[in-house]
Amino acid sequence: MSIKTQKIFEAEFLLEDMREIIRKTSPHSAFSKDDKIQFNEKLKKLSEIVEELRTNKYTELKIKYITNGIELRTREEDFINIHPIQAAGRLTLEARKALISYGDGYSTCDWCRKPFRLDKIHRPPIDEFHSELAEFVGMDQARVVPGARRGFQAVVSSLIEKGDSVLLSAISHYTEFLAVEDSGGTVKEIPLNEKNIVTADATVQKIEDVKKNTKKLPKLIMLDHFDYMFGNEHDVYGIAKVANEYDIPFLYNGAYTVGIMPVDGKKIGADFVVGSGHKSMASVAPSGVLATTDEWASKVFRTTQMVGDITGRKFGIKEVEMLGCTLMGGTLISMMASFPKVVERTKHWDDEVKKSNQFLDEFLAVEGSKVISEYPRKHTLTKVNTTESFDKIAKTHKRRGFFLSDELRKRGIVGEFAGSTRTWKLNTYGRTWDQIKYLGHAFIDIAEKYDVPVKANKQGQYSGDV
Ligand SMILES: Cc1ncc(COP(=O)(O)O)c(C=O)c1O
Known part of the structure; x- marks a missing residue:
């Protein structure tokens, strides 16, 4: 670990120690004698570190663990990290700052008021963020979800019944398989061509095979625009067109696109767009987005109809597939804080x-x-x-x-x-x-x-x- 990185973390942790004293003595920071001593000690140490950083002369390394066997993670400070799944989930500066302030559990819920749902909160502007997200991916409505996989799950669980076929590519991500399995559906794979690409022709062929063998059309097609194995581009436009011609809903998996390149779901012809916050939107895991058209929103974002048999309780506005609220703290805040930079970076x-x-x-x-x-x-x-x-x-x-x-x-x-x-x-x-x-x-x-x-x-x- 570089000594400079170490010192930056040391300084940040000292500031957190001081913040802890302020938290403990809220609301008026009424420090006891001991608190004052502690606070001043931390402040002195902090000044020493600032001086070390200023003069570029350092005392020995001190921190290995933050606590409880958790090592200090300095991969993004001390290395060029070429990890295949980590690159575009690296937080922006803004997300890291926001996280310091919003790390507490339900931190986004301070101003949750009637009708008590995450996407309706004005402060911080979570409601606006949802509209912006939908627009960003060219769809009508969006919800934040705990990872792309939960987006798949919400769609599949809404559309698929036991025995239904779902078309995935022969290079689809395992989470798509699991979402189908969870719903009782059956995966049918579209084969790759010799260049490891999924084509519209192969999709037509597979639809016809499924129709012939099961006497029913597939109920859903899910396709990764760029797959996780090769990062190859698959013909989402052609396949969405085929899906539309057969009247089969089409889910665009943008785990490797939403947040790094422009994505326009409606232009593609998608009924659903799914993205991953921690893979491609510079956000804390687990986070992601599920966006859809107004037409499908009433099905996938349907609200609860359940009534308690003893109490008669109802939870009217809560959405079943979202289990009410989804990302209620640091995950969502990191997505929101990174969003302006994420929007900008897709242009490049x-x-x-x-x-x-x-x-x-x-x-x-x-x-x-x-x-x-x-x-x-x-x-x-x-x-x-x-x-x-x-x-x-x-x-x-x-x-x-x-x-x-x-x-x-x-x-x-x-x-x-x-x-x-x-x-x-x-x-x-x-x-x-x-x-x-x-x-x-x-x-x-x-x-x-x-x-x-x-x-x-x-x-x-x-x-x-x-
Ligand atoms: C193509 C693809 N789809 C979906 C996922 C799952 O994304 P998440 O971790 O956001 O659920 C991944 C994750 O690696 C992926 O590569």
Whole structure:
């Protein structure tokens, strides 16, 4: 851990210690003698740290654990993190600040008034945020949900009955499977073509197969715009059109799109748009969005009809699939705080794709390294195959596949699948151009260290810079 990072955390924790004394002595901060001593001690330590930071001269490292075996997490401060699922869930500065203030349990509920539902709260402007979210994904209505998976579950549970078929792709995420299983439905998979892409033609074929075999049409089609295995783009426009022609509702899974690239659900022809807050919207987990049209809202966001048999109690406005309220604290606040930046960043998706390709241009200079995702890339999530490059070193290295992780870590890079030197995934989302160059350079540097051939025009290009 870098000493500077350590000191920043130390300072933040001292401020929290002081905040704790203020909380304990609310409402008037009436400090006892002991509180005053404690407060001033913390303040003194804080001044010392500020001085250390100012002069760039530090005392020894102190904190490893925050508490109870929980290590200080400094991946995003001390490393370039290329973890395939973490890149676009990294919090914005605004979300981190908001979280400090809204970390308490039901923190968003201070101003919850009649009719007592999360999406109706004005302060903070949660109601407005819901409208903005719907607009952001080009739909009529939206709700925040605890992860994309809960969005799938709400839709599937509303539409599917025992024995109904649901079309998913042969590369769909497991959470879509589980949502269907939970409802008693049956998954039917649309096969991939030779390029690992789901096409409209394959969808038509599968619909016809299901119709022939079950005598019924599928009740729902769910499709990931970009899948989690390759980060390949699938034909959501074509498949939504097919779904509309057969009058089958279409769920657009934007776990890898909503929050990083422009998504217009109605333009796509989707009935439902699902996104993941912690994967692609710079938000705390578990968070996500489920958006739909006015037409479907009455079904998926239906309100409770249940009446208690003894008490006669009713909970009129609560939505059944949402179990009333969903994200009631730090999760929602982080989504809201990040939202303006998230909206802005989707306008620069082309740059992210350019950076992804720029990095891979360097990465592929290491002879034997391959991209198994579609290439050139249309996304920042990429599956690579280094069986013919780095895995050859792993075969004889005493650390086996972990040698690559060790070498990357030494260069300040984490997030690869530790120990894996054959096929693995990485994500360059949100990195600066300098970081992108540094990343590409690091792989070339490692190859050169172990005498793996590097294409002539890249060889030695960066020597000595890492
Ligand atoms: C394609 C895809 N869909 C859905 C999910 C589930 O998202 P969440 O964690 O928000 O429920 C994931 C998560 O990895 C995913 O990759």
